[in-house]
Amino acid sequence: MGYRKFKADQLFTGNGFAPRGSVLVTDEKGLIEAIIPQEEAGSDIKELKGILSPGFINCHCHLELSHLKGVVPPGTGMVPFLLAIMSQRNNHPHQIADAIAKAEAEMLSTGIVAVGDICNTDHTLSQKLKGGMFYRNFIEVSGFTGAAAGGRFQNAKALLEAFTPTGPSAMVPHAPYSVSHELFELVAEQSAGQIITMHNQESEAENEFFKSGNSEMRKLYEYIGVDLSFFSPPGSSSLQAVLPWLTRAASTILVHNVLTSQADIDSLVKKGLMNRTIFCLCPNANQYINGSLPPVELFLENNAEIVLGTDSLASNHQLSIYEEIKTILKGFPQLTLETALQWATINGARALGIEDRYGSFEKGKQPGLVQIYEETKPLKM
Ligand SMILES: [Zn+2]
Missing domain, CATH: 2.30.40.10 (Urease, subunit C, domain 1)
Structure with missing residues (x-):
């Protein structure tokens, strides 16, 4: 040899x-x-x-949204962005497979070797079966009314079985504002002992919805026809409201964390969850949607485990972890390249449970x- x-x-x-x-x-x-x-x-x-x-390890992507590149312009803010994606994700079905193949090739060409990928559909299945790169699949469920929980769960279970041959896969909740208590409970039971992920505190609207109930988020429920009369705001941040359903997972990769506060971190510590929580930052997507950046100093001060993600091409100009590093270094000049590279390599590999081979x-x-x-x-x- x-x-x-x-x-x-x-x-x-x-x-x-x-x-x-x-x-x-x-x-x-x-x-x-x-x-x-x-x-x-x-x-x-x-x-x-x-x-x-x-x-590089990309801990958060939605490969299935690759055909939406450029469909929503930068700077719309969170709720208009989500509304635009929901209304347009099925507009160009013939482009989906092609865009997925191209996006995977782009990731490989920028040095990404493994991906934590969100799946709401089976659109990425055939590409992943080709075995071109490592994927950990996160089968994402959403549904804010309790009555829908059983059906959503069964659909996700079928998807979970379909993706399992392509790599380790687990069912995960989309976000605090989009998952009912009933559905959270079903997912927590299903994914006990596994690595899960959840979109977290991407915009102030999300926190405000849980604190006071008065929030731009209401437009989202109006659009999808959800009657919110059952919802009474718990008065806490969105993250603190759903911590009981994160305790059974082996670990949780929280994604975005733009509005995460010291109080949120304190509540993770109190629940014994901090050493099983990974904070995935997607700075280019935050810049694209809100013109914002996550509170990097807060995570550093708390010795948090940090990793990086690109999010999807719907909210990013490219799928490159090094471009994420460049953005975060520009926003936080006191951060060293060495630390950011650790997030992109060994931390990412640990987060996806693949540090025996990668990182x-x-x-x-x-x-x-x-x-x-x-x-x-x-x-x-
Ligand atoms: Zn995402």
């Missing part, structure tokens, strides 16, 4: 930058052998410009190799 040796201006291992001059040794298929000093590496070392990193250059892993220089691109083995 032949070895391949790589040296770059900087070698990022997944956990941090290796000492200058370090050489990464792999086998011919990219299986990691060792990181050694150049003096011990001998000849035939491939020299690369820029940073060499393990492949770092450690012996026996096959995490993919990405060169970050001018543009990011995967190294072909």
